Every structure is written in structure tokens, then in C-alpha cells.
Amino acid sequence: MPSKLTLRFYVFPNAAALADAAAKYFITRIPEPDSTAVARIAISGGTTPKAMLRDLGSEAYVRYTHRWENLHLYWVDERCVPPDDAQSNYHMTEEALLAWVPLPPENVHRMEGELEPAVAAARYESELRNSFRLEGAEVPSFDLLLLGMGPDGHTASLFPHTEALDAMVELVVANHVPKLDAWRITLTWPVINQAKEVVFLIEGAEKADILHEVLFGPRDPERLPSQLIKPASGTLVFLLDEAAAARIPREGAQQHGPIWSNVIEVER
Numbered sequence: 080m081p082s083k084l085t086l087r088f089y090v091f092p093n094a095a096a097l098a099d100a101a102a103k104y105f106i107t108r109i110p111e112p113d114s115t116a117v118a119r120i121a122i123s124g125g126t127t128p129k130a131m132l133r134d135l136g137s138e139a140y141v142r143y144t145h146r147w148e149n150l151h152l153y154w155v156d157e158r159c160v161p162p163d164d165a166q167s168n169y170h171m172t173e174e175a176l177l178a179w180v181p182l183p184p185e186n187v188h189r190m191e192g193e194l195e196p197a198v199a200a201a202r203y204e205s206e207l208r209n210s211f212r213l214e215g216a217e218v219p220s221f222d223l224l225l226l227g228m229g230p231d232g233h234t235a236s237l238f239p240h241t242e243a244l245d246a247m248v249e250l251v252v253a254n255h256v257p258k259l260d261a262w263r264i265t266l267t268w269p270v271i272n273q274a275k276e277v278v279f280l281i282e283g284a285e286k287a288d289i290l291h292e293v294l295f296g297p298r299d300p301e302r303l304p305s306q307l308i309k310p311a312s313g314t315l316v317f318l319l320d321e322a323a324a325a326r327i328p329r330e331g332a333q334q335h336g337p338i339w340s341n342v343i344e345v346e347r
């Protein structure tokens with residue numbers, strides 16, 4: 080049954096401005112040092128988040144170092160490779176962020192890509208149940224969940240026409256991706272949709288057409304898995320550079336200096 084989904088777009092002039100804005104978005108979601116609250120944030124891999132993570136780990140954010148105690152970091156997905164492999168999302172995050180900030184090791188919830196895929200998925204599911212203190216069929220609700228979008232419309236490791244698209248009971252699954260001839264570990268889309276805030280971080284001209292097709296084209300989630308992302312909150316946030324936003328409607332947009340924003344309601 081389709082229902083309304085609010086799409087919030089924030090468009091930045093270039094990739095550097097996008098990364099800085101995304102880092103600010105991220106850091107403001109971490110509770111103040113005197114708070115007893117924690118933020119449970121899940122990040123994606125790939126290349127787009129790298130610049131944001133580097134900004135987070137840079138001097139500019141050193142004043143926030145005291146906040147790191149209040150952050151628990153998770154991954155949306157992982158490649159089935161060792162943590163020191165150049166393909167590892169954890170390795171990318173370690174180089175860009177973890178090596179530079181005092182995040183307590185117990186606050187880093189790594190997907191163990193070095194294990195047999197089904198074992199890694201089962202162990203991460205247990206990690207989620209334990210760290211979120213879930214009972215029964217409860218689903219974890221991340222405070223913030225950052226997604227990317229592939230040129231084929233995949234997100235997380237939910238690739239077109241793969242088995243993970245049908246996983247609705249599990250929290251985490253191993254997913255074989257034939258076109259990559261590789262295994263991945265991924266959160267399932269029902270878990271992603273339970274996050275309090277779901278943000279797509281997308282940059283580059285090569286993503287403009289697929290983003291437009293996912294958002295405004297015919298519904299075909301088997302072919303365009305990013306269409307499965309419909310947060311229970313009813314809102315989906317997009318942090319984009321101008322190039323990726325080339326086909327996002329600007330009617331009714333607001334301009335804030337070099338940045339523009341727009342809100343569009345769709346039936347999803």
C-alpha cells in the first residue's frame with residue numbers, strides 16, 4: 080500500500096562542501112559530553128563517505144573529541160575481506176577516522192568480513208541484539224544511518240536481483256553478488272527503515288540519472304533496491320553535491336547562499 084514519503088534535499092556546491100556539511104550533520108547527532116545518552120550511528124562504505132570521515136577526524140573537529148565517548152559506530156554493510164584489506168569498509172573508516180579520534184574500542188561495532196559470510200552475518204546480528212539490548216523480534220533503531228547509492232541503484236549491499244532483497248526477518252544477512260562475484264554482509268532493508276534518521280550521501284554527476292530514476296521513476300525495487308528505503312519516520316534526507324542533484328526539481332527550493340534545499344512529497 081503506497082504512502083506518503085517526504086524527501087528532504089540539501090544541495091552543496093561541490094564535493095568538499097558536501098563532505099564538510101555531512102561531517103557537521105554527523106557530529107551534531109552525538110550527545111554532549113555531560114549527557115548520559117549515546118548515539119548509535121551506522122555508516123556505509125564505498126568512496127563517498129571517505130571525505131566526510133576525514134573531515135570528522137580532522138583538526139577542525141578536535142574540539143568535539145570529548146563527545147566520542149557518546150558515539151557507538153556500526154556499519155551498514157561490509158565486504159567479505161579481512162579488516163586490513165583495501166576493499167574493507169572498516170579499513171577505509173579506520174584510515175579516515177578511527178586512527179584520529181579517541182573512540183573507545185568497545186564503541187566500534189565492526190562487521191567481521193574475515194569470517195565465513197553466514198557466520199559473520201549471524202555474529203553481527205548477535206552484536207546488534209546485545210548492544211541494542213533487543214528482546215524477541217525487536218528491530219534495532221539506529222539514531223542515524225548513512226547510505227550511499229551505487230550507479231545500479233543499489234544501497235548498502237542490497238544489489239539488484241539478489242537474495243538479500245527478500246530478507247525481512249533477519250537483521251543482518253550474507254548476500255552473494257554475482258556481478259561482483261563476491262559476498263557481502265549487509266543490514267536488511269527493514270532494519271534500515273527503522274532508523275530514526277536515514278540520510279543518503281551522494282555526490283558526482285554519474286549518480287544524477289540513477290538518483291532521479293530511483294526517486295521519480297516507476298517502482299521496481301528488484302531492479303532499483305534503493306526504492307526499498309522508506310523510513311518509518313516518513314522522511315528521507317539527501318545530502319548531495321550540485322552534480323548529483325542535477326535532476327532534482329528546484330521548483331519551490333530555498334536558497335541559503337551557495338546551498339539550496341527543497342522538500343518534495345512522493346507516494347512510495
Ligand code: 6PG
Binds near residue numbers: 123125228233235
Ligand atoms: C559499499 C557501500 C555501497 C556504497 C555504494 C556507493 O560497501 O560499497 O556500502 O552501498 O554506498 O556502492 O558507493 P560510492 O560511494 O563508492 O559511489
